[in-house]
Amino acid sequence: MNKHSELAVYNFAYLDEQTKRMIRRAILKAIAIPGYQVPFASREMPMPYGWGTGGVQVTASILGPDDTLKVIDQGADDTTNAVSIRAFFQKVAHVAVTTQTAQATIIQTRHRIPEETLQDNQVLVYQVPIPEPLRFLEPRETETRKMHALEEYGLMHVKLYEDIARNGHIATTYAYPVKVEGRYVMDPSPTPKFDNPKMHRSQALQLFGAGREKRIYAIPPYTDVVSLDFEDHPFEVQQFEEPCALCAASGVYLDEVVLDDRGGRMFVCSDTDYCEKRRDNGHVGHLNGETAGAVK
Amino acid sequence: MSDHPLLRVNAITKYYGSRVGCTDVSFNLWPGEVLAIVGESGSGKTTLLNAISTNLMPTSGTVEYRMRDGQFRDLYRMGEAERRFLMRTDWGFVHQNPADGLRMTVSAGANVGERLMAIGNRHYGNIRQEATQWLGRVEIDADRIDDQPRDFSGGMRQRLQIARNLVTGPRLVFMDEPTGGLDVSVQARLLDLVRGLVNDLGLSAIVVTHDLAVARLLSHRMMVMKEGRVIEHGLTDRVLDDPREPYTQLLVSSILQV
Numbered sequence: 001m002n003k004h005s006e007l008a009v010y011n012f013a014y015l016d017e018q019t020k021r022m023i024r025r026a027i028l029k030a031i032a033i034p035g036y037q038v039p040f041a042s043r044e045m046p047m048p049y050g051w052g053t054g055g056v057q058v059t060a061s062i063l064g065p066d067d068t069l070k071v072i073d074q075g076a077d078d079t080t081n082a083v084s085i086r087a088f089f090q091k092v093a094h095v096a097v098t099t100q101t102a103q104a105t106i107i108q109t110r111h112r113i114p115e116e117t118l119q120d121n122q123v124l125v126y127q128v129p130i131p132e133p134l135r136f137l138e139p140r141e142t143e144t145r146k147m148h149a150l151e152e153y154g155l156m157h158v159k160l161y162e163d164i165a166r167n168g169h170i171a172t173t174y175a176y177p178v179k180v181e182g183r184y185v186m187d188p189s190p191t192p193k194f195d196n197p198k199m200h201r202s203q204a205l206q207l208f209g210a211g212r213e214k215r216i217y218a219i220p221p222y223t224d225v226v227s228l229d230f231e232d233h234p235f236e237v238q239q240f241e242e243p244c245a246l247c248a249a250s251g252v253y254l255d256e257v258v259l260d261d262r263g264g265r266m267f268v269c270s271d272t273d274y275c276e277k278r279r280d281n282g283h284v285g286h287l288n289g290e291t292a293g294a295v296k
Numbered sequence: 297m298s299d300h301p302l303l304r305v306n307a308i309t310k311y312y313g314s315r316v317g318c319t320d321v322s323f324n325l326w327p328g329e330v331l332a333i334v335g336e337s338g339s340g341k342t343t344l345l346n347a348i349s350t351n352l353m354p355t356s357g358t359v360e361y362r363m364r365d366g367q368f369r370d371l372y373r374m375g376e377a378e379r380r381f382l383m384r385t386d387w388g389f390v391h392q393n394p395a396d397g398l399r400m401t402v403s404a405g406a407n408v409g410e411r412l413m414a415i416g417n418r419h420y421g422n423i424r425q426e427a428t429q430w431l432g433r434v435e436i437d438a439d440r441i442d443d444q445p446r447d448f449s450g451g452m453r454q455r456l457q458i459a460r461n462l463v464t465g466p467r468l469v470f471m472d473e474p475t476g477g478l479d480v481s482v483q484a485r486l487l488d489l490v491r492g493l494v495n496d497l498g499l500s501a502i503v504v505t506h507d508l509a510v511a512r513l514l515s516h517r518m519m520v521m522k523e524g525r526v527i528e529h530g531l532t533d534r535v536l537d538d539p540r541e542p543y544t545q546l547l548v549s550s551i552l553q554v
Contacts, residue, residue: 146376150377150380152380152414154413155413158406158410159402161423162403164420165441166403166442229418230420231420
């Protein structure tokens with residue numbers, strides 16, 4: 001750690017205390033009304049929109065000196081977005097960081113929920129690009145807010161209807177709309193629908209921050225989160241035909257990795273920490289240890 | 297017909313600043329009755345229709361609607377949630393331009409099914425079956441169910457809009473120039489269709505039009521408006537065959553004879 005005591009430095013976790021109070025008030029309101037999008041005065045952050053400015057502001061507001069932070073991007077701890085945000089908080093808050101899900105108290109995520117079940121001492125912070133689930137069907141913000149207020153959610157099913165009419169099944173695979181605690185319809189950010197069941201009655205607090213759209217919403221622990229569907233086309237998660245090529249895990253979300261230009265490919269866990277832990281425990285997938293060139 | 301009107305309009309007045317939209321319009325609409333509002337452009341027809349259908353808050357006056365439980369309710373004293381629910385279940389609104397009343401980027405089936413889903417229907421097969429049935433009733437081929445309305449002709453769009461409005465079995469339908477912008481043969485078919493549906497379903501309707509032929513074909517009763525006021529009011533055949541006001545006489549004699 002660098003010496004920071006005498007130099008002019010950033011306030012703890014970058015944001016000034018008044019801003020953090022403002023964001024915490026928005027978070028408290030969001031927790032009080034599960035699934036409701038609370039407007040907040042989003043700040044400029046030292047990173048572009050789309051890189052998680054909403055999530056970063058939420059994390060900065062709830063972070064304490066004793067917290068341990070984990071940041072994942074598409075499930076991985078070692079991709080650019082995750083590495084930069086982790087480095088950012090190391091620099092401006094000097095907090096402990098980890099890549100291990102179980103050790104983290106705050107996990108900021110882009111697009112995934114860790115495979116390991118989260119506990120009640122953990123907070124999951126999502127980076128959200130477009131918080132409004134009705135946006136692509138109804139472009140007027142005044143109208144969508146009214147629809148939420150009056151619980152007019154027929155339009156959400158129009159989208160699912162279109163999916164079935166065109167594809168024969170509900171083809172929405174990410175940002176799959178959910179109903180929170182029987183009231184608000186919510187966009188779970190672009191997480192794969194595979195993760196939707198993990199939100200249901202989760203022990204961990206889940207917070208969602210959208211920086212550009214200036215909205216915060218939340219799912220308190222033990223809250224009902226139900227994916228929308230039709231009676232004759234019930235909600236289903238993705239199924240994978242083969243287990244992870246590195247750790248042989250099944251029933252987890254897999255990424256497809258192209259190996260060469262001759263059709264070679266492998267499916268590996270998207271959650272890198274989960275995969276590494278399994279490999280440390282001696283699980284071996286069918287491609288583990290081989291190099292890309294050795295496959296076919 | 298029942299002993300009570302479906303809609304009671306009482307002294308509706310709408311000012312746009314100091315300009316008059318419509319003034320002091322009162323009438324009753326009875327179940328199963330089609331009322332035409334005619335007049336030239338700018339005479340306040342559309343203002344009146346919007347004020348009655350809760351799209352435009354009138355400056356003064358009341359609109360009362362007899363709910364399914366038989367009670368009259370003042371529309372502007374209802375909560376917004378209740379009013380919007382009424383609008384998408386018990387009412388229909390057919391716009392002159394189908395693009396205003398349809399979702400142009402979702403399929404015809406979803407357009408018809410939207411109201412069903414809005415009132416809680418969650419069975420895809422049933423919704424689709426109902427949509428197919430309604431497309432048939434408005435003479436759209438069943439194999440167009442997955443096409444978007446932007447691929448439809450003007451007449452088909454207008455028929456689709458009608459199906460979309462009627463799917464929840466409304467009791468009252470507002471139509472704003474339903475045949476505007478359609479050529480005459482398509483107009484004739486559409487009017488025929490609407491007349492059949494109104495008869496079959498026992499709908500009440502308020503039709504705004506500048507086309508007296510539409511009024512003649514569809515309506516039982518008509519009101520003639522000029523400069524925001526109703527100047528003549530009576531049974532359609534009486535008004536058209538024996539117009540009393542000079543303006544109505546002018547209007548009737550302006551029809552081109554072919």
